[in-house]
Amino acid sequence: MQDGFRQTTFGTAVLLLATIGMGVVLFPFWKAIFWAVVLTILFWPLREKLMNWLNGRKTLTATIIVLMNLLFILFPALLILGIIAEGAVSVLSQVEFDSFPPGKMLETISGKFPRLSDALATLGIDFAAIKSVLGNMFAYIAQFLATHLAQIGQGASTLVFQGFLAFYVLFTFLLFGDRMYESCFAVIPASREHKQKFFTAFSEMAVATIRGMVSVGFVQALLGAIIFFFLGIDNAAFWGAIMGLLSVIPPFGAGFIWGPAGIAMVLSGDTVDGIILLAFGAGVISMSDNVVRPIVVGRASSVPSFLILVTTLGGLAVFGLTGLVLGPVIAAVFLSIWQLLYDEKKKAASSSIDDETLGTFSHKE
Incomplete structure (x- = not known):
């Protein structure tokens, strides 16, 4: 009887090389593919409902879902980036460093809080020296931004390309996701029960993390709008909404709005x-x-809240924005694997005890 292709040495080598080659080719776009997978899992229940309403028209269903994502995710993100870029260019073009030095902030603070100036003077801290350092720092930041505008633009274009690629892959997954799912299950060397547990851990954590991101955005939008309204800043609701949408952008998020606003007020x-x-x-x-993210994500999954917080921060540090989802997902799969090993170990130990007990009774008889 002939061995199967995968059971031969040649077949194993070809399979390994082909898999590595495919991984190398797809690696530059792994983030786009990952987000497509996450969005597919997130919108699959909606896909099933639309399929029933549209009499099984897969192409129309996938098109509707992708257009919804473009309308509510990609286009708002591009609009916000445009607003930030336009505002930054406007500020940089209007600031005159000689007539509006950063040291003016220190002069204002010194005039309103004379006791603070006296206390710093007794410690040997010179306001003039601090003003000089701040002026040099401000000028360096402006020069850095001016010289790196090309790189910033290139990064933005790459982000746009990755976004459209993710939605194209999403469209494909929505069309053929069920068949691809079954194909992957068929070739992965594990029992169907174990594979189902891993997929459930992945999908539950991915959906919970997205819900956590939305919850954080809502809370930060509400808090931002409240403080802006309290301080009498115009269009508080609008800026609160912008802060909520920016909350998913590392590392500053909503700080892109309240930070410059606070500095401008002081100056x-x-x-x-x-x-x-x-x-x-x-x-x-x-x-x-x-506070919000670990609570929301933890309630929707079996991963402890502290581990969600740590893996979110770690994922953010290693993978950037994608790490906000990938970090907790890795933690969920990791815990699922160890829980599976623990259950099998416990089952084996219990079976061994039962065999020993049965042997003892048999010997007595």
């Missing part, structure tokens, strides 16, 4: 309100991420 002489905004942004808006 313009509105020192108290500016400090309040900066303190509230750093201590409440930004920290809400570390």
